[in-house]
Amino acid sequence: MPDPGNRPSHQPGHHLGQNSTTGAPRQRITVRTLVPARKTSSPAPLESASPLDGLPSLRGLVAFDVTVRLGSMTAAASELDTTQPTISQRIRALEEHLGHPLFDRQGGRLILNHYGETFHAELAGGLGKVCSAVTEARRKVHKPTPRITIAAGAGFAHVWLRPRLERLEQDFPDCHFTLLPIDRDEDPQMQQADIAIRFGPPLTGDHRDTLVVAERAFPVCSPDYARRHGLEKGLDAEALSRITLLHLDMRDTRWLDWATWCRHAGLPVPRLDKAFPYNNFPLTLNAAVNHQGVALGWSHVIQDLLDNGSLIALTPHISRDRHGYRMSVRHPNSAVIQPITRWLTREFSGLEIPGPSRQP
Incomplete structure (x- = not known):
């Protein structure tokens, strides 16, 4: 019996013979050493070349x-x-x-x-x-913002110009606008404004004064007030005796009051002690919108209220020669001011109210 201690060693890759105990042929086995495959590194992604990389100084x-x-x-x-x-x-x-x-x-x-x-x-x-x-780019950064001052009567500034101010700023984003409501033509701020919009006849010796809208004055009231008092056909002597007149209490001959308007319209002057007085034009219009009576309106101011149906115009219409809204420009040749005055002129162009008119 062979000595177990002298049993041949099994080496990898060697072929083994018969089984030493049973004498049976041993199973032939080949042992191989497996070496792990090397990991192949994927190539680094190419960086996209900048178009500036090849530029010289x-x-x-x-x-x-x-x-x-x-x-x-x-x-x-x-x-x-x-x-x-x-x-x-x-x-x-x-x-x-x-x-x-x-x-x-x-x-x-x-x-x-x-x-x-x-x-x-x-x-x-x-x-x-x-x-x-x-x-x-430097011009836009360093260019100073032009500051444009527009002076106008308080009623016109509040009722007509202020609602258009946002659109004016949108159309001229590089300008800063200041609106000055001034009723006195002799006010120094009115005279020093870049653009002055005033009502009345032309100023003596002012060659910059341009008529932009002729005067057209007429009674106005709410549609409801007109229906309740039968005013659809306009004012006559009978109607004047039974309606409430809303009176603008201004001692300014540039503007028509009820007495002057009636004389120009060929109507009897009503008793003005029954007329309700207001001290500014926006309040007078607001009372008319709220069905409190009939006020005098001017086409250049109340166009928006007529367009939206808050007020209706009654007949007759009165126009005085050479009266209306006039625009004076302090620097008419300025490249900044000229487009703005054209913008305002276009806005004024839509203010004529159709209808019969009487010249005094």
């Missing part, structure tokens, strides 16, 4: 452009506030970056070669656009 491009435009490095150095050697170095660096000379150097002379001519033709337009973009 902007200083070099500018030095080349100015040198070609002025014809010498010395002149270019003077314009760029630097030295001639600096210009030369920048152009040399540009040529090295491009891999080709831009000039033929003949002694002390520089002659633009064909490559330089082609490159400059393509470069000049691009630099011009860059300069324009920078100039425009």
Whole structure:
């Protein structure tokens, strides 16, 4: 019996013979050592190249452009506030970056070669656009905001101009507007305003005074008040005797009051002791809108209230020669002011109220 201690060792890769105990043929086994496969690293993703990566120095491009435009490095150095050697170095660096000379150097002379001519033709337009973009950006940042003062009568400013102020600011976003409600023409602020809108006849000796809307005055009331008092056909002597007149208590001959309006309309002057007085025009209109009586209205002020149905216009209409809203412009040739006055004139153009009118 073989000595167990002398049993042959089983080595990897060796073939084994018969079984030492039973004498039966041993199973033939081949042992292989498996070596783990190496991990193959995936290639690093390529970074997207920036379009700016291949650009040379902007200083070099500018030095080349100015040198070609002025014809010498010395002149270019003077314009760029630097030295001639600096210009030369920048152009040399540009040529090295491009891999080709831009000039033929003949002694002390520089002659633009064909490559330089082609490159400059393509470069000049691009630099011009860059300069324009920078100039425009700086202009927007450093440009002062124009402050425009518009002075107008308190009633007109409140009823007509103030509702349009937001649209005016939207159409002229670079301007800052100040609205001054002033009823006295002799007020210094009215005279010093950039744009003054006043009512009445023309001012003596004021050549800047332009009529923008002729006067047209007529009675107004709410549709409900007109129905309840049978005023659909207008005012006559009988109607004047039974309605409530809303009276604007202003000692200003520029404006029509009920007595003056009735004389111009050929109607008897009613007893004004029954007229309810108000001390400003917006309050008078508000009372008419709220069915409290009949007020005098002017087409240039109440257009919006007529358009939205808050008020209706009664006949007759009265117009006085040379009376109306007039616009004075302090600096009529200003490039800032002119578009604004055109804007206001267009707004005024829609204020004429159709209907029969009487000239006094």
